[in-house]
Amino acid sequence: MTVPASGPERRLALIGLGAGEYAAIELDEHDEEQQRTLLPASELAGWVAEVEAADTPRWIIRSAAEIYALLLNAGVRITRSHDLVLCHAILRDTAMVNTPLPPAAGWERRDPVDTTPSLFDVLDEESGEDAITAALEQYRAQRNVMAEATDGRLTLLCAAESAGGLIAEEMRVAGLPWDAGVHDAILTETLGARPAAGGLPRRMVERGDEVRALLDDPTLHLDSQPKLLRALHRVGVSVESTSKWELSAHEHPVIEPLLAYKKLSRLLSANGWTWLSEWVQDGRFRPVYIPGGVVTGRWASAGGGALQLPRNLRPAVRADPGWALVVADVAQLEPRMLAAMASDEAMADAARGGDLYAGVVASGAVAT
Template sequence: MPRPDAPSWIVVGRTDGGVVAALLDADGAETGRHPLTASDLPGWVAEREAADAPRWVWNDTPQWYASLLRAGVRVGRCHDLRLCHAILRSSAYVVRGAMRGAGGWDAAPFVAVADSAPALFDLDGAERPAGPPDDLDEVLAEFARQRGAVASSADPSRLRLLLAAESAGALIAEELRAAGLPWDAAAHDRILVDLLGERPPGGGQPEKLAAAAARVRAALGDPTASLDSQPKLLRSLHRAGVLVESTSRWELAEHQHPAIDPLLEYKKLARLLSANGWAWLDEWVAGGRFRPVFVPGGVVTGRWASSGGGALQLPRQLREAVRADPGWKLVVADVAQLEPRVLAAMSSDTALAAAARGRDLYAGIVESGAVPSRQQAKIALLGAMYGATTGESGRLMPRLRRAYPRAMGLVDDAARTGEDGGVVSTWLGRTSPPPSEAWAAAQSQATEAEASGADETRARRWARDRGRFTRNFVVQGTAAEWALAWMADLRSRLHAMPPVVEDLAASRSGPVFARRPHLAFFLHDEVIVHAPASLADSAAQAVTDAAAAAGRLLFGDFPVDFLLDVHIADSALKG
């Protein structure tokens, strides 16, 4: 329990003399400073975390937290100034000009370093990668600026929740990299050999991939056809009478030709080799762990991105290689139809929420009588959220609007706002970027008396494109907020479990996670927890409880279920 006089915030930055921590009370008033050496910092942070449980404030989480984790120090909460600046700079909730004077805070995130790299707190002149300002006075000034912007905003409570969730995501991203995803390199190699053939010495195509290529060329009657260059492949297909406009799987599958099946097989195998083949295995898996580099808030909607390792994909054919350590289990959980459920909650559409209660949402839509089949329900609802309002989806839209007027009204309003050049915001206040100058110029030119038909057509097309973007922005962005709340709550629940005392082979997860259940992977609507076998059931329950808590945190008592598929196993491969 924190002491009565404990600081609410501890701001970490640098001065000419090294690292300095400034202690702030709940009102943001400074109550003291502590100069620290590189060797002092982890121990001092651990002591203050245990005694005071403050919220740590720093310029960029990777710059500070990665080294703390390597030293065995975990912090409960932080405020990441770089990520929060990006939200406040663009949020429609923030008073115009409130973030003025914040130069330098739009810098790229600190680049994660390998465990063997020099410590980030080495003060002996080692060059540090560029990032947002870390000078203590600048950090304090930006923190004050952000607190003021939130306080004067149109909805401080929502923004505070968003900033806390975004900052929690920054901690989680570093912890995911520190712990790593358990990965069996030998199993991965066996999968590649089974699907592609033996790894060819010195590079080149493995046998089964080369055989698939030969079948394609034979079917095309073109022994020199280039299969990895889309323009050249299109020319070969056209010469063979396959008149496609792209080489996408969906378009190829619509055509009947002897080359199609082997070409689809070739593309699948080539994708596996390039994205997760032996070169990927050599680069990204070491010591039984895959340690990707996540980038919280890397997508404009707030979704995470990756700057290395293809973190935001986990191909089904490789899930067998994701294997728990001896004495441990994997708890794999994903949310069924996350974005439609979020849409029901944020629009307060009780009919859509009822369709989702305790069951597959698309099946619930069919049972309501809105559409006759599950596939039609899926096509229609995804079309409503992603702007595919022509074809089959467009034909079904009137039925959805009658059955779920609040949900459809929300995305339709967001689309109209975008088409008119406006911005939209997520549930907690992340705001879409404004249209580009070129977009605005095209719309203006189309209204001129001398505008051509081509000008008007372009303006309408661009307006519809922007409408599709804003239509999805509000839903995808709010779903990302729910996922952050889910992970943040789950992270706390897992840490609250007592560490196991038995000797387990999880030291590869690092000193913080060697004896505790912990998050090991995240993919938009899926998490993987690595848990001691004795705590696997408790971890699975924590996953479910955290999902329910995230729904209450964002949407109060609105009756929407976030249905999870949770299973405990030795590998991440689902049956």
């Protein structure tokens, strides 16, 4: 097994061919194939590790969610990549150039899956030479769009997004240290003991009975919004939904226990014992992170609610022995970025303190 000689801006396309085989394509400065190495799945991770240690090239991959997950499971990490799926989403919709990428169904993001494919799964819809042709054509088209933006911003954005794809997979594989015993204790304290036969925990039952008594409807199904709304209307609570904000605008004895019941119900359904058994294994919470998963470019997650963990459950996040958790809040990141992008020196000055909006008020730009 040979490793090609290194060089400046070395780029290697790593492409799944199907049938447990991969191709590593060395590209020259014109994005043309210079050398090809065919690898069985059993040799892929070792070969990538050897090349990465020697030269840290930029790996051109279909998606970190596919190929990098496999490498990480084999204990191999890479430093730089060009993620064709993530970059396609950026370059397809950009208004910075005259000829953005046309839509291409084959390069749209796939729905994330709960299980990671093995090295022997087929990763690409095309196989063999067709897979190589499709990947290289997509890469060249993306490079052409990035080159048209002569200020280099698209190139930097694609590099950053591709790095985000690697980070997302590393975070999933590493997992978040999670103490299942602490989680269970919080649920028990908040909801009551876990019911043995799958019923509702004690505190939910108590609150539910209180609501039914105040609504004078002992058989009311509280999780049926139409029935709950009719019961509320009968006692003079004229609401169109059972949202917290609409209910809180009314004064009636039923509001407080109903809101309490809904809060307990949310905890049970979103992060209760079922969630704990499904998402926490071997002391780790491993959600699927999705870079650029929403239209604004923010990350999303698939399953587990990784980006919306309730505050009262966060004590279950416990650092491993010998490690420490660092909590960082990149406060008001978006307006700070906009100030830099717009070269708005006044807003940038206001942002130099701890609170950008307080700085704006202090500058006299707005009245308090």
